[in-house]
Amino acid sequence: MFDATDSAASGSTPGVQAPRVGVFVCHCGGNISDVVDVKRVAEEAARMPDVVFTTTHMFHCSDPGQALIEQKIREHALTRVVVAACSPTLHQITFRRAVERAGLNQYLFEHVNIREHVSWVIEDKEAATAKASRLVRAAVNRARLLVPLDKRRIPIHPAALVIGGGVAGLMAARDLGDRGMKVTLIENRPFLGGRMAQLWNVFPTNEEARPLLSNLVRDVVKHPLITILTGAHVVNSEGVVGDFKTKIKIDARGVDERLTYPGNAIAACPEETISEFDFALSRRKAIYMPYPGCFPPIPAIDWHTCTKCGKCVAAVGGKGINLDAKSRELTLHSGVIILATGYDPYEPLLGEYGYGIFPKVITLQQLHRMLDPEGPTAGALPFDSNTPVRIGFLHCVGARQIDGVNAPQPDGKVKDYCARTCCTAAMHAAVALRERFPKSHITSFYQDMRTYGRGHEEYYEQASQQGVLFVRYSPWHPPRVDKDRTGKWPVVVRTNDLLTDGLPIEVPLDLLVLATGVVPHDISELVTMYSCAVGYDSFLLEVHPKLRPVELAVSGVFLAGCCQGPMDITEACSAASAAASKAAAMISQGQVEMDPFIASVDEEVCTGCQTCLTVCPYDAIVRDEARGLAIVSEALCTGCGTCAAACPSSAIQQAGFNDRQVRAEIDVLLGV
Amino acid sequence: MADIRDRYDALVIGGGIAGMQAALDLGEQGFEVLLVERTPSIGGVMVGLNKVFPTLDCSSCICTPRMAESAHHPRIRLQTYTEVRRVDAVGTGFRVELDCKPRYLDEEACIGCDECELACPIEVPHEFDDGLGARRAIYIPHGNAIPQKAVLDVEHCIFCGKCERVCPTNCLDFTAQSRTVHVDVGAVIVATGFDILPMGAKPEYGGRLPNVMSPMAMERIQSSNGPYGRVLRPADGKIPRSIAYIQCAGSRDRSIGVPYCSRVCCMYALKQALLLRHYIHDVDVTLYYMDIRAFGKGYEQFYRRAVAEGVKVVKGKVARVTEAENFDLLLRVELLDEGGRVDEHRYDLVVLSQGLIPAWHADGIIDIEEDADGFVHTPEIKLNPSFTTMPGVFVGGVAAGPKDIPDAIVEAGEAAMAAANYLKRFRWRSRTPAAAVAV
Numbered sequence A: 001m002f003d004a005t006d007s008a009a010s011g012s013t014p015g016v017q018a019p020r021v022g023v024f025v026c027h028c029g030g031n032i033s034d035v036v037d038v039k040r041v042a043e044e045a046a047r048m049p050d051v052v053f054t055t056t057h058m059f060h061c062s063d064p065g066q067a068l069i070e071q072k073i074r075e076h077a078l079t080r081v082v083v084a085a086c087s088p089t090l091h092q093i094t095f096r097r098a099v100e101r102a103g104l105n106q107y108l109f110e111h112v113n114i115r116e117h118v119s120w121v122i123e124d125k126e127a128a129t130a131k132a133s134r135l136v137r138a139a140v141n142r143a144r145l146l147v148p149l150d151k152r153r154i155p156i157h158p159a160a161l162v163i164g165g166g167v168a169g170l171m172a173a174r175d176l177g178d179r180g181m182k183v184t185l186i187e188n189r190p191f192l193g194g195r196m197a198q199l200w201n202v203f204p205t206n207e208e209a210r211p212l213l214s215n216l217v218r219d220v221v222k223h224p225l226i227t228i229l230t231g232a233h234v235v236n237s238e239g240v241v242g243d244f245k246t247k248i249k250i251d252a253r254g255v256d257e258r259l260t261y262p263g264n265a266i267a268a269c270p271e272e273t274i275s276e277f278d279f280a281l282s283r284r285k286a287i288y289m290p291y292p293g294c295f296p297p298i299p300a301i302d303w304h305t306c307t308k309c310g311k312c313v314a315a316v317g318g319k320g321i322n323l324d325a326k327s328r329e330l331t332l333h334s335g336v337i338i339l340a341t342g343y344d345p346y347e348p349l350l351g352e353y354g355y356g357i358f359p360k361v362i363t364l365q366q367l368h369r370m371l372d373p374e375g376p377t378a379g380a381l382p383f384d385s386n387t388p389v390r391i392g393f394l395h396c397v398g399a400r401q402i403d404g405v406n407a408p409q410p411d412g413k414v415k416d417y418c419a420r421t422c423c424t425a426a427m428h429a430a431v432a433l434r435e436r437f438p439k440s441h442i443t444s445f446y447q448d449m450r451t452y453g454r455g456h457e458e459y460y461e462q463a464s465q466q467g468v469l470f471v472r473y474s475p476w477h478p479p480r481v482d483k484d485r486t487g488k489w490p491v492v493v494r495t496n497d498l499l500t501d502g503l504p505i506e507v508p509l510d511l512l513v514l515a516t517g518v519v520p521h522d523i524s525e526l527v528t529m530y531s532c533a534v535g536y537d538s539f540l541l542e543v544h545p546k547l548r549p550v551e552l553a554v555s556g557v558f559l560a561g562c563c564q565g566p567m568d569i570t571e572a573c574s575a576a577s578a579a580a581s582k583a584a585a586m587i588s589q590g591q592v593e594m595d596p597f598i599a600s601v602d603e604e605v606c607t608g609c610q611t612c613l614t615v616c617p618y619d620a621i622v623r624d625e626a627r628g629l630a631i632v633s634e635a636l637c638t639g640c641g642t643c644a645a646a647c648p649s650s651a652i653q654q655a656g657f658n659d660r661q662v663r664a665e666i667d668v669l670l671g672v
Numbered sequence B: 001m002a003d004i005r006d007r008y009d010a011l012v013i014g015g016g017i018a019g020m021q022a023a024l025d026l027g028e029q030g031f032e033v034l035l036v037e038r039t040p041s042i043g044g045v046m047v048g049l050n051k052v053f054p055t056l057d058c059s060s061c062i063c064t065p066r067m068a069e070s071a072h073h074p075r076i077r078l079q080t081y082t083e084v085r086r087v088d089a090v091g092t093g094f095r096v097e098l099d100c101k102p103r104y105l106d107e108e109a110c111i112g113c114d115e116c117e118l119a120c121p122i123e124v125p126h127e128f129d130d131g132l133g134a135r136r137a138i139y140i141p142h143g144n145a146i147p148q149k150a151v152l153d154v155e156h157c158i159f160c161g162k163c164e165r166v167c168p169t170n171c172l173d174f175t176a177q178s179r180t181v182h183v184d185v186g187a188v189i190v191a192t193g194f195d196i197l198p199m200g201a202k203p204e205y206g207g208r209l210p211n212v213m214s215p216m217a218m219e220r221i222q223s224s225n226g227p228y229g230r231v232l233r234p235a236d237g238k239i240p241r242s243i244a245y246i247q248c249a250g251s252r253d254r255s256i257g258v259p260y261c262s263r264v265c266c267m268y269a270l271k272q273a274l275l276l277r278h279y280i281h282d283v284d285v286t287l288y289y290m291d292i293r294a295f296g297k298g299y300e301q302f303y304r305r306a307v308a309e310g311v312k313v314v315k316g317k318v319a320r321v322t323e324a325e326n327f328d329l330l331l332r333v334e335l336l337d338e339g340g341r342v343d344e345h346r347y348d349l350v351v352l353s354q355g356l357i358p359a360w361h362a363d364g365i366i367d368i369e370e371d372a373d374g375f376v377h378t379p380e381i382k383l384n385p386s387f388t389t390m391p392g393v394f395v396g397g398v399a400a401g402p403k404d405i406p407d408a409i410v411e412a413g414e415a416a417m418a419a420a421n422y423l424k425r426f427r428w429r430s431r432t433p434a435a436a437v438a439v
């Protein structure tokens, strides 16, 4: 049997009460008790040394369940508490708080997961009960050796860094600024506004996108507490919640406010490239502004295209343009970070539904640029309003893909998620086209019409009323886009229409619009820098998909908008404000509380071998040269325990997980 | 619990997941919040759900901690079993009139021992179990209720006095009256949530038949703390072997005044259907749908998983449901993927995926506008989706239109942020200077 005699447990350490352990085993409303005999687990725990009370409860996390724990702590003068329930990620905090309310130090509590680790993964009741019992007894043995610990309190630098200047980033910055907090907003591209600026008109209000966006940009720009940096890239990040030190590089813009007539400079520039803002529908100069009214309201120079010929400089008499401008670097301090790096529209593979092969196959984003009166075609489509043009919308391009049916993406995966916004966006565009081209024939090729939001279904209804034809295709047999053999039409879509008993049909079209999906903007450097979790769909992964949708697992880093998953503008703004709210709470409290589980070096024992320095993933250990010892930086230590395990002389102990505590647990687990 | 003060920073109306989140966000930012819930417990719909899509987390396991957190938060004052009677703008703030309904017992003294409930001779269908199980005329709302205090339902009580005799703290008070309380607040958040469309809304679906169920009843039946503890059909206690779901039953239907998509019913139906496949060996579960709207994060993948695990999905328009012998049901459906062929099927149980309608109307209480569909109007839906037509009044959760839990939580956070900035702008101060806004 285990060694039950190790007795710092008997209370010899000053300030540490002798162990009187209480064990609480949860049914989890059947989630556990359907498989695990919770009563037997409690009974077996009761036979462990120092255990003075055991019980079970239907839902220990509920208020009565917590009240019971508090009551029993007082009644039996418990000094250590073990709760066997669900995952500690869910309820460790809940129980620690209950323990604290009963007057005990919250770190005299030990959480055992007998749901995810036992009842949900073991079917055999006997085996499950045996495992649960052993885990609980091991925890008891460890709990006997627990000592009270104090939370670490880290002061918060009262400023926020928002990464991404699309609508979500702007909104988060505005909210924090209004709340009285200092904000720096950094944007990769030379201009603010993100993807929303490229839209012509938005559902469900049928408002023009850019005026709406400009109002927000104006609020942010004139805000005294908000600093905006465009063309800014994060190159390095250090520190943790409370004090992130983010090093950024700011591209040389080449242009400043003294440039009063940007048009002259742009006209003079001889170098052209495709316009990314217009999704390659137009060309722009090396010195350019993407659209009238952009912010900042001065051009930027694209150094890849610029040949430094100097014609622009000459055209404006040298004022406001500097072809030798250099990029600069600076370090920003912030207590919290909000990631709002957004999305990219899915770019169809070459030849996917004829994209890139047939000129009359375009994406919905391109259609938006065409419909924009300030866009490359000044709002005109290549048809006049009296021709009976045939237009098709193909839904779920680069979305809801099936492995084995759709060609894999460069990362080897298929885009198996729904992109959420494209159904409504396509219907919104279809209605607009029907109004503009009353003689048009519009066909929508779809799987399920996902016009779910408030005011979204109306577009679907309107489209049906206006005679848009709906062809339902099976994801197992996606439509084929070919050229018309008669040569009369630019493209033909061939598919089987499920709505007419799967009959094969051929729809010739003048224009095919691909309602393309949404992929996260590539932020792999940020992902590595901040150790963000990423889901299978490549979007950033929130801590808890249900309850904590705008927080990352990294403390102090929050999520806003489409970097987390597809959403429309409304939803991105909600997420941004929700993230701002969490960030504001952290900043207004002035400090964050952190678990005290950090490593410390016993100077008597340390031989200065530096093993720990080489293993620490967070560079939290430095060598005190004078004394030849290792020293742990409390602010940087995350309590990962790597050094404690590696130290050959056991000079490093981790609070809450010292060698004796861990050994006590292992002993019972191994049954020695 | 201390009595209600006469001044708070914010009033949150509705103690569902959205209301709790809004209150917590404001509390964490340093504001003093009054959270008013009209039923005897906070938790809203979520605390009664079985598991949640798409993670299949146990719903009460993730909802009850939020409830406990709200209840224990130093800056949140819970006020359950209370109606908001009137909210008037006064300056930039609001004067609120509350109607605190009597529980007919001394709430401070009640220890939640449940002795009264055991003693009471009157049984009433339990609303927490969608009318399936029973409760007594005096009862604790449910095992996870907060607060754990009994409430006497005066409609059904026969005043026999049995509860009074067994109560160990002698806390019953049959003469209690409702109380009117006035409070001043700087901002208001409406998070009043939703009801499920009444079962009889589309008579052709047989909503009144005993084996035609509401989705909420199915949630309760599937829950381990539900009325039967297992999945049985209500009419005769038989284990159902074949179950049909009718999607959009009372949504996307102008004829009954619910033209919008209820947004969660595709997913909850897939979730329930998948779980049924786990609970009942070889059960035949079929969803008759118009479109499967699995648009959220991880939802499409969940849809595929449900189908892979044997849930059948059929694009079809159900014409009617009628009762056959032995309480079985006959479902007549037009199969849209088979050229509109009409088919008839027999099922043991039918679940109507009923739509969501607002649980509350502002009419005569707050002067905010509603849309034609009855949900709170949000004039700046694109950039400020929580703004209502009245400055200082914000909306979150299903009160602003159907949505699932994560979306409700996000929106509640947004409403809290908007309210915080409103309070900041007008320098509202609740009475406790020490705890007042830090920034």
Ligand SMILES: Cc1cc2nc3c(=O)[nH]c(=O)nc-3n(C[C@H](O)[C@H](O)[C@H](O)COP(=O)(O)OP(=O)(O)OC[C@H]3O[C@@H](n4cnc5c(N)ncnc54)[C@H](O)[C@@H]3O)c2cc1C
Binding pocket: B013, B014, B015, B016, B017, B018, B019, B036, B037, B038, B039, B042, B043, B044, B045, B046, B049, B051, B052, B053, B054, B082, B083, B084, B191, B192, B193, B194, B195, B196, B215, B216, B219, B264, B268, B271, B359, B360, B396, B397, B398, B399, B403, B404, B405, B406, B408
């Ligand atoms: C059958 C079913 C299954 C579902 N399953 C899932 C799922 O698996 N996953 C998921 O994400 N979502 C699911 N949902 C959706 C989920 O229930 C909602 O998204 C969520 O509960 C919304 O929370 P809420 O706070 O907005 O509303 P509610 O939960 O309705 O809360 C509103 C609260 O306000 C109170 N109230 C109302 N009026 C007043 C007033 N005048 N004064 C004071 N208080 C008032 C109400 O009593 C209630 O407590 C499901 C819905 C249904 C119907």
Ligand code: SF4
Binding pocket: A395, A396, A397, A399, A400, A417, A418, A419, A420, A421, A422, A423, A424, A447, A448, A449, A450, A515, A517, B295
């Ligand atoms: S929103 Fe519509 S078009 Fe877009 S992926 Fe989802 S189902 Fe397909």
Ligand code: SF4
Binding pocket: B116, B119, B120, B121, B122, B136, B137, B138, B152, B153, B156, B157, B158, B159, B160, B161, B162, B163, B164
């Ligand atoms: S007095 Fe009313 S509530 Fe009390 S036991 Fe009798 S019937 Fe029940």
Ligand code: SF4
Binding pocket: B247, B248, B249, B251, B252, B260, B261, B262, B263, B264, B265, B266, B267, B290, B291, B292, B293, B353, B355
């Ligand atoms: S969510 Fe699905 S079932 Fe519900 S109304 Fe929308 S489409 Fe119909």
